[in-house]
Amino acid sequence: MRNPEPSARQAPVFFVDSWRVYRKLVDQNYMFHREIYAELGRQLRAVPEQAFDLLDLGCGDATNLVPLLRTLPLASYCGVDLSEVALAAAAENLGGLACPVSLRQADMLDFLNREEDDRYAVIFSSFALHHLDTAAKGAFLAACHRRLRPGGRLLLIDVLREEDQSLADYLDAYCGTMASEWRALSPEELDFAIAHVRDCDRPDSLGQLRALAAQAGFGRLIPHARHAWHHLVSLHG
Secondary structure, three states, rough: OOOOOOOOOOOHHHHHHHHHHHHHHOOOOOOOOOHHHHHHHHHHHHHOOOOOOEEEEEEOOOOHHHHHHOOOOOEEEEEOOOOHHHHHHHHHHHOOOOOOOOEEEHHHHHHOOOOOOEEEEEEEEEHHHHHHOHHHHHHHHHHHHEEEEEEEEEEEEOOOOOOOHHHHHHHHHHHHHHHHHOOOOOOHHHHHHOOOOHHEEEEEEEHHHHHHHHHHHHOEEEEEEEEEEEEEEEEOO
C-alpha cells in the first residue's frame, strides 16, 4: 500500500495521516514486511560489486530499508518520492549512512526519464508499481532498464494477482482479508486503508509482469519470496 498523489497543499497532512496508518500495519506485519525484507537483505548482500549505487523509487521515509542499508557496501544512495514531508523524514532516518545520500522530490517515472547520465547497479521499489496502469508499468520497467548499469538488477516488492484472478476478485479477496485480519486498526483506519486499496491498487499477475519485463528489455525475472499476494522479484538485463 502506497500513497496516492495528493495536491501540494494537502500533501503534508495527507502524508502524516496515511503514513501513521501505514506504519501501524507494517508494525503488525500484515503485509509480511519482516519476511520480505529479510529476503531483500539476502539479495542485496549478493550484489557482486564491492560498492554499488542504489536508487530507491518511492522511498517514503525509508524506515524499512535503513537497517539493511547500514549493513551494505554502498557507494551511494538516491531516494525519490513525491512527498516533501516523506523526504524530510527520510533525511533524518538516513542520517549517518556511510555513503553519499541524495533525496529527490519527483514522480518516479519523470525522474527515470530525465536526461541524466546516472546509472545504477541496483534499482529498488516497494509497493509502488501496482498503482500504475499496465501501459505505465511497461514505461516504468523500460525506463528502469535504461538506467541500470550492465549486469544491474531491479528489485521489486509488490502485490500481484493470481494468474486466473480478475482485478475485481483480487480487490474483494484482499479487502476481505483486511477486514477480517487487520484487527489492530481502528474502524476509521480500516475504512481508510480499504478505500485506498479499492481506489488505487491495480496489480497484474506474475505472468503479466514477466511479459512486461521482457518487453522492457529484461532477460530474466526471478521470484525470491511470496507471502499471500506479497512478492519480492528481481529483474535482470
